Amino acid sequence: MTVSHTSSYYAASAHDKVVRPTLTEDITADVCIVGAGYTGLSTGLHLAEMGYKVVILEGSRIGFGASGRNGGQIVHSYSRDMDFIERNYGKSTAKAMGDMAFEGGTIIRKFVDKYDIDCDLKDGGIFAACNKKQLRELEDKKSLWEAYGHENLELLDKQEVQKYIGTSRYEGALLDKSGGHFHPLNLAMGEAAALEKLGGTIYECSEVTRVVEGSKPKLYTAQGSVTADFVVVAGNAYLGGLIPKLEAKAMPCGTQVITTEPLSETQQKELLPGDECVEDCNYLLDYFRLSGDGRLIYGGGVTYGAREPSKIESLIVPKMLTTFPQLKGTKIDYAWTGNFLLTLMRLPQFGRIGSNIYYAQGYSGHGITSSHLAGRILSQAIKGQTESFDVMASLPQYYFPGGRTFRVPYTALGALYYSLRDKLGI
Structure with a gap:
């Protein structure tokens, strides 16, 4: 079959x-x-x-x-x-x-x-800070990566980041010119x-x-x-x-992705003028980029234990509109989920x-x-x-506490804690 x-x-x-x-x-x-x-x-x-x-x-x-x-x-x-x-x-x-x-x-x-x-394949990736704490962490990341020989990094403040991402959502960002998407x-x-x-x-x-x-x-x-x-x-x-x-x-975890209808060139330039990919710095992060044929691909969220959510669009569209309210009413052509594997x-x-x-x-x-x-x-x-x-x-490779029965709720509780920290900026 x-x-x-x-x-x-x-x-x-x-x-x-x-x-x-x-x-x-x-x-x-x-x-x-x-x-x-x-x-x-x-x-x-x-x-x-x-x-x-x-x-x-x-x-x-x-x-x-x-x-x-x-x-x-x-x-x-x-x-x-x-x-x-x-x-x-x-x-x-x-x-x-x-x-x-x-x-x-x-x-x-x-x-x-x-x-x-x-x-x-296109060049350029951006880590976007949702608050000042995350921006300070990006400053530390830049120093850390440069200490390990990774160059081509540029810090962007709140005004500069809006030249790369058509939203006022972010406090700043780290541009990694050797990142990319495909x-x-x-x-x-x-x-x-x-x-x-x-x-x-x-x-x-x-x-x-x-x-x-x-x-x-x-x-x-x-x-x-x-x-x-x-x-x-x-x-x-x-x-x-x-x-x-x-x-x-390890534990399978799901993430959800949507793809819009093809956008006009004007819309593409408004959202991502340099055609870089973006992920934010939240624990339960959002990530997005333009496809080769000009669609916005937007993903985020995590479901623990590889559950398949029944309404992917209802989970991700509000995230997309928080970042890009100008896309309200844009048709979603595709929505799917997939699993990655999380270790303790x-x-x-x-x-x-x-x-x-x-x-x-x-x-x-x-x-x-x-x-x-x-x-x-x-x-x-x-x-x-x-x-x-x-x-x-x-x-060292650790087994999840609680075995297969309790690893999902334990991990979800931990994710809730970090998600609250993200929202509070602490």
Whole structure:
């Protein structure tokens, strides 16, 4: 049975609508990857460039999960920044992670350029401060990132930010000229096509039902199997119950996105004159940008435990109109939700099961860049170069308190606390 993508703007405007075959035989590979999202595709593409025979098993469609549904923004660093990492894990870990913190965006641009991927890639990202406290935090972020070698940053005051965003909502902003935005599903499809040109194989609608560990692990689907030297588990929020101990360390969370009808050039210039992408600094943040065909893509909010809200527009349209009241009455053409994976410490989880089953998950809202970085790290670890992997795998991985039953209400209460702080500006 063929599974369809969610009814998103991205699926409707995807360049590649070819359905890959389902696995129906027993095959072998150097590396078998579970999941054809960014983590799996980046890992597979890096490995294929090294000459490995790669097979990816995707339970649904390429980019079916967060990789094909996200806001499409290149946002650097991790969900926790290097100052937090240094306080909690020491200077050497912070230095090593800081050296990698801005690499994900570089990898994306390298793939787009090298493989001529058509995904509407544009430069420029903005962090917008909703109050003076957040603006002070952006000043600190600028100093912190510059200390780790990340330049091309510019602070904007309340008047300056209105030259970039057509709203009076923000107290100021941080412009990251090396940020950017793109069509996420077309990026995933482009990476998949590049992998296939290098000899890799992707099977869709081929959910892995069982993994048998050993010197040559074997992965079973409903109609076939793959025996490999190495396995990479890259299902993230859509892994399901395949490996329960990974599931217990993180929680799927949903975010909602809407897309307007195409806007006139005058409207586009009024909303985002420089065509940068924007995210605000609230804990439950809003994010928005223009698509390649001139629509406003606006997302925000979080539902814990991967619930699917029944009325996405009623959740997001009021947020959009708070930022851009001039869009009142604008038609919404698409609305959808997608899941990302949250960890307790909001840092990614890397690890190895036995000697040859690797995993990376839990990017906690920073998955676009972190997943592409993960592909480089995992591929090098398989090759035997484990320095970066060892750093990431050294971070402690905690189970959510209360287990599966109570992790949702506990986390929602914590989010409510931070949301109130955002509103009060404290």
